[in-house]
Amino acid sequence: MVKETGRLTIPSDQDFLAETQQLIAQWGADAIRDSDGTKLDTALKQLSVKLYSTYFVARGYNDFVEKHPETIQELYLLSDRVAATEPEVTIPFMAHYFNQQIRPNYHDDPHTYWEVIDRTTGIVVPTTDWTLLPDADTVTVHHAVPYHEYTVSFLAELIWDPTEMYNHLTNHWGDVPHQVPFDVRYPVAQEFMQNTLRQWLAANPEIDVVRFTTFFYHFTLVFDNEEREKFVDWLGYGGTVSVPALKAFEQVKGYRLRPEDFVDAGYYNSSYRVPSQHYRDYIDFVARFVADQAKILVDLVHDAGKEAMMFLGDNWIGTEPYGPYFKDIGLDAVVGSVGNATTLRLISDIPHVKYTEGRFLPYFFPDVFHAGGDPIPEAKTNWLTARRAIMRQPVDRIGYGGYLKLAAQFPEFVDYVTHVADEFRDIYSKIHGVKPYAGLTVGVLNAWGKLRTWQPFIVAHGKWYKQAYSYEGVLEALAGQAVNVRFLSFADVAAGIPEDIDVLINVGGAGTAFSGGAAWQDPVLVARIRAWVAAGHGFVGIGEPTAIPGTYAGRTFQLADVLGVDQEVGFSLSTDKYQPTPVDDHFLTHGLTMPLNYGESTHNIYAFPETAVIASSAHEVYLTSHEYGAGRGVYLAGLPFSPQNANLLLRMLYWAAKREDTFQTWYANNPETEVAAYPAAGWYAVLNNTQAPQETTVYTTGGHQTTVQLNPEEIRWERIDHEHKG
Amino acid sequence: MVKETGRLTIPSDQDFLAETQQLIAQWGADAIRDSDGTKLDTALKQLSVKLYSTYFVARGYNDFVEKHPETIQELYLLSDRVAATEPEVTIPFMAHYFNQQIRPNYHDDPHTYWEVIDRTTGIVVPTTDWTLLPDADTVTVHHAVPYHEYTVSFLAELIWDPTEMYNHLTNHWGDVPHQVPFDVRYPVAQEFMQNTLRQWLAANPEIDVVRFTTFFYHFTLVFDNEEREKFVDWLGYGGTVSVPALKAFEQVKGYRLRPEDFVDAGYYNSSYRVPSQHYRDYIDFVARFVADQAKILVDLVHDAGKEAMMFLGDNWIGTEPYGPYFKDIGLDAVVGSVGNATTLRLISDIPHVKYTEGRFLPYFFPDVFHAGGDPIPEAKTNWLTARRAIMRQPVDRIGYGGYLKLAAQFPEFVDYVTHVADEFRDIYSKIHGVKPYAGLTVGVLNAWGKLRTWQPFIVAHGKWYKQAYSYEGVLEALAGQAVNVRFLSFADVAAGIPEDIDVLINVGGAGTAFSGGAAWQDPVLVARIRAWVAAGHGFVGIGEPTAIPGTYAGRTFQLADVLGVDQEVGFSLSTDKYQPTPVDDHFLTHGLTMPLNYGESTHNIYAFPETAVIASSAHEVYLTSHEYGAGRGVYLAGLPFSPQNANLLLRMLYWAAKREDTFQTWYANNPETEVAAYPAAGWYAVLNNTQAPQETTVYTTGGHQTTVQLNPEEIRWERIDHEHKG
Ligand SMILES: [Mg+2]
């Protein structure tokens, strides 16, 4: 067998040609990239690999911005809430903002574009009742009601690119000019960015791939007056606004947005919020604009004979890879950072590109690659975590970032990368383009649906949140499991549940966009799901599924009747709860060896009399099953990711779908191991997801089973012979 | 010193005269009572003690009910929720009700008095769209929407008195006729009950005290088809309704109530629900009626030269001892069951009676008083638990219930009762009518206010609930502490916080009447409290104080600004929370030796930057303090009762009120001990609340302190001398 090469991008470094050549050979790399802040060594250009060049569209051109200061990017910000103590209250609205990043926009009439709100009543203060003191960055409210809280929603200029600011502050760059991002909303900026790109393309003929990092608008990232992160939303549209944008929106959508549509009482339209129609409209409006403008740049790249790749992050806002306009951009590729199985799928499932690339960890940075450091544990964890997802839908390429010189100093790490690259190519060669076996199809149901494919629960990309991890485990499990996954919105489901869906899953905290909040007040939605479950399908609820905070219409969970459980919020304590006797033995917990772990768990859940209680304590239940017509509802209190919990989730899906008889198909009974099967290709693989040896019983088809011993991290490929095909 | 006697009621027993005389002498009893089911032995009537006779007004007269079946008591009940699967759905509305207790009222037109509701839309089904089949106890809905849930709210007769039913079923009375309660709403019933009482009074000249058990309406207690408790609300008005009552209500209040006003989506106006105006109006309407009718009976009792006492329980609904009409009844006394300090105060604080009496545990019943049984532990716990509250506001009498013969077989128990009676009389003689020292005045703020004095969180009287115990500890602590306690409603506070209040406390789960729910959307309320705290007062929040489920106006806790904490429900995860460094040492936790115990606790609470975090874990806080103007807000995640938690609460109150400098006044530093001081009487007492010896440092006034060794259960009386008076 000829060893495969390629499908690997590595970073460059200065004055490192020979070593780079050696690593290219050892790793089988076929592309080299620069990084933010470094440039490709001209010497590298002689190598027979593709060259990626990072390209920033809207930052790093301070000369232009100085000439056209009106084009500086802007955002709406909310001041602190200040309680009046007398009829006049002064709000220092810049308090707790970082004045090197944020500068109030005083040139567009504040009395037209700002809003002062009495947050205690929700009433907008008439513009005649407040005055602005620009020198002090204060607003004074007159005729205030004592002990009402007032806020100022103000339009501000973003005078420092958030990523460059972060790097600057983290790396103590000192007296280096701040990159001021400009807004392509302005025709003069569009013209400038197009010309700049044209010139750059002409000046860089040796570059093969223009790696846009990214386009026009950074996700919302605001620092505070102590130069710390104050607000971060990886999905946030905060930095996309401007007066021309507001005017264009009014033209297109037929109504005018208010500052409150952006600041949203201080929540800034977090993706945890059930999105308002105004915010949905705004996303649509911006995404259309971004696609149009990005297409112009991509066309220029293509005209220059190069490929256009976008980085999934930083200035990616408005690209919406799962949205309706993404295909119009015409990109060749997307590259993103891989933190786990979920983020791998977030990249690899993106449609309408020729290829996807996952950037793996660790970065070749001194925080890990220093004397005494060991980059291998992070590399192994990262690879094993993502590999499960690659088996379902591979990225087309993998890569690394940072400084090549640093990595080269760790020979065992260099060997590990060789292993990863070889294993990745081997996997890819076997399964690329082959539909893997899936036992069923899951619809992940929330307010966002397809638009936020693999994106629920993200706040800052890759960061752990107490309020998220008990739900994120669901996506992390699904991302590597032998099931098809679709993301469905409430509107999708209300219009008709797609034929291929076997199980709907609703997961999240009460009132959030992920469990659905007010969506569950829609009679059409609840009736449709009830009818569909009763007809023989499955509904899985995790956390506070279908919940209205407090109660609505006599229930907290609006599909309590399907799930067979509800949450006691105090109002129905008078109704006696006779918790059914927990069942001794149930398919859902067969073979689970460790105590169940619900993460933060959900409390005060009680089961209806006819519900099967599988896990409970004296006064609440955690895992239940309920027959509803010919279908089933299954409830779980929380699912942080673990191999056992992934196995539990798979059982829940099969049980809910009444497919438990086919559960042991292309299945390994040790939760640390998984099976991926590709009948069309005649392969199946048994994965050891751990760094320890594992024994597992592998079930193929037709009841065949074998016991398999796996080495640490092993992926064992087997041919599907006639017998296995059943 | 002459040994005091009296202030003690004991139960009677059959053929037990000599022994009863002996016990009267030993215990110093001055009253004998009968019990439900037993009658006073005529021989007892020669004793020189008062005789109490239980008197049932509205049950035990089946002959009358048979002649006047229209007077049978009624209630509105909600059927199960039944999902339609096709356009016709049949609801067996009696399913899960006990047909020996409940009988549908078919004689008042169901199409006028019942309601069929589509619970999925909330829309009332037109009466033309449903038909009733009385023989089957079913309603069939026509033109139903498939997979909408439908309910029937039906008027039903209560054909078995709930207490008698409970005793019957518990004690397997078998083929004994069921007592059917009648409703004094009907003039014929009023006439009957008055005549009956007149006759009874004439026939029982030797009775001194008529112990009404109680008046007209039992608290809501409904059994299910398995003869188990299905619904219980000790405060519930369920059983007060009837067609004449509905008509009278419409006359008095000017609008008509709907069945939904009673069934309340299945919550039946639980006291955890923020009471609707309709329900408040209905309580007022019933309480007025009950007071009017009860006054007639009490007047008859007085005319017969006897005293009228009411039992606080069973058929007590509508008496509302803390309501506006109670004084009109003219009762001499109230007797109630004492389970802890809270229930002691619930009895002893009742105004407008000449005396109150607490019935102590254990009952002299065979469940405890059997061969090998030991009644003393329960007696000790009950006495020590209630004694703290007696020191604040004594009942005027104590008593026991059950069978005297049983108690007499336990000589050590007889001795313990002697001890309790003597100790009670000694306490009473020293402190009756004397205002005890209180370091400050607390206002317990909820939707019910004074009407539900000492009654928050009760579902079934004396029963533990997972959703209640972490809040009930607050009342239990306050009931025995050296503070004045007032119960205030939101309306009270919005109208102006009373001058004497030093600290407001708001405790409970989000959305309940106890934390307040929608009340907190009232700008007048929140502004008034802010101003009041800022002026130097204290606000203590426990659990989910001031919370709107989900969020409202950018906050979950509407007084987050005062408390310095809010709850993260997911929407503001994007805003970085820099939890302040916990303070090493704080007045609030001085001297606390055990780990803090928040009971069920409250999760996802975060502190604002300027808040003092006193107890926390990595991602949430549990105990905090916050300066607000010249005042303070203090937050705690939950307070189940324990001596340490009681001490913590006291510290919170003093700290919030900025009275920490006077905290060590009439104070004992060992939480198992407490000090009660009566400067006007020249006494103070140090209580050992435990059954073990305790050492404690007692702080009197002016900084004086002494170390005191207390025997188990001891109450140590000391004279306040000149020095102590400071
Ligand atoms: Mg501008």
Ligand SMILES: [Mg+2]
């Ligand atoms: Mg929650």
Ligand SMILES: [Mg+2]
């Ligand atoms: Mg009747």
